[in-house]
Amino acid sequence: MEMLDNKRYVAHLDLDTFFVSVERLKNSELEGRPLIVGGMSDRAVVSACSYETRRFGVHSAMPMKLALRLCPHAIVLRGDMDSYSYYSRLVTDVVRDTVPLMEKASVDEFYVDLTGVDRFFGCSKFMVELKNKIKKESGLPISYALASNKLISKVATDDAKPDGMREIAHGLEKSYLAPLRIQRMPGIGEKTSTLLQQMGVRTIKLLSEIPVPMMQNLLGKNGVELSRKANGIDPSPIIPYSEQKSIGSEETFMQDTIDMVFLQSELIRMTEKLTFQLRKQQRLTGCVTVKLRYANFDTVSKQMVIPYTASDAVLLKKTKELFLKLYEKRILVRLIGVRFSHLVQGSQQINLFEDTEEAVRLYQAMDAMRARYGEEAVKRAISLPKGELKKRVGS
Structure with missing residues (x-):
């Protein structure tokens, strides 16, 4: 990836199957086994699940009874909020102490702005070392993507999982998004997805080709925003993390x-x-x-x-x-x-x-x-x- 002074560099980091990874950190015998974190009764719901259970169609917020029907050999663990919060704060401290500007997007994901780092260190090398530092100090696997903006880095992180890395070069934002299903686009929920698919729009490429006035008539302000994102454009800034919010x-x-x-x-x-x-x-x-x-x-x-x-x-x-x-x-x-x-x-x-x-x-x-x-x-x-x-x- 060519590094020029006038370009923006944003990375998105996501702790892989966070709850599951913490449970495996506490008990190494759970490594590689199908896990579900959630309530202990049939009437409970799934909070998180491992990749081994996702292959059977299990996903978060699914009724536990259905999840165990799909994957009857899964191990069910009651979640431990204290442990998850502890490791979330631990990783937050590592990232905050290492990068020039960080946004904590959720308990298990972060954005970092590395603009300018390329002149002194190199963004690619910096991110590899940050990933290794997080792994060393927390024991948790983490995936990341480096790109020109928050949108592209977030979408690309899914392609980096599990425990991987991905870079999208400047100028390739639109071509990277083009073949992806519209459901991969942040901001497209079930209702909007259904509406667009009824119109025959199933890929981000087709979404990017819809005229802006038509998108505005269809979805209002959100339509204009989605049109911009479908073309790989996202100027939204990193919001500095502060415990005082x-x-x-x-x-x-x-x-x-x-x-x-x-x-x-x-x-x-x-x-x-x-x-x-x-x-x-x-x-x-x-x-x-x-x-x-x-x-x-x-x-x-x-x-x-x-x-x-x-x-x-x-x-x-x-x-x-x-x-x-x-x-x-x-x-x-x-x-x-x-x-x-x-x-x-x-x-x-x-x-x-x-x-x-x-x-x-x-x-x-x-x-x-x-x-x-x-x-x-x-x-x-x-x-x-x-x-x-x-x-x-x-x-």
Whole structure:
């Protein structure tokens, strides 16, 4: 790959079958065997699976009962959130300490901007050494692709797996994408894929040839974006990773209070609101903070680093634990706040092994109602003030 000063170099790194790889790191006897990480009952869902099980049609988010029907000899392991979060943070530290600019795209994937590195070291050599360093310090296999932008590097990483590397030279972006199925294009979901295939568009080459006005009429702004990507163009920047990214909520009461039921109901209400925001943004949090301000304006807070999650059940438990450690009885409270930080992109896959298929569907249905009718549309009964609860029960 020719390295010129005016060209951009972006690499995408993806930890191969991350959950499975961590389990094999903990137990070498699992190497090469068909593994499923998920719940332990037939009613649970698959959180992750090894390449050995994928050959039988098993994939993440599949009902466990169906997965075991497809691959009855698979070994099922309950997921270990503590271990996955530990190794995610370990690899994050290695990458962050090595590269000039990093974006943590999820718990198991990263983008790095190496523009300018070619003048001093060479991007290809740099990436080989980074891959080896990650393997040495974490024990985990990782694949990467080096290209001119985030889109091409992400798509090409799939071709590098497992435990491989790929480079797409500048100027070859469009020709690389052309023969690929449209489902390989980030941003094309099931609904859009079905629509395009009904029009006879099955490859990215055909997608790139559709006039932009037609794509706009068909899919709006997303159509214009997809047209640009189909031609290999992606100017989106690397978003520098920061553990300080956070979302939060605070409530200052009209009247200071020591009513524990009221305080805990407010805590639950805020936590549910924030966890919905996490899932809506497809993010996970790795740190929870609870804040209290007393009537005399003394302000105290306590935080807890936790395994990455966007689960109501987990986060409600953690915020309650922090509140009980902070709260001093008989002192009036003026303000209460909750904050989630150490945010990373990612789905709730990391918690699927905690939930049954029915529970996952329930969360999805609740989130759909909140998205349609507002964040306050669905609440736990305990988060409602006594008067409002009576009113709702009586109505």
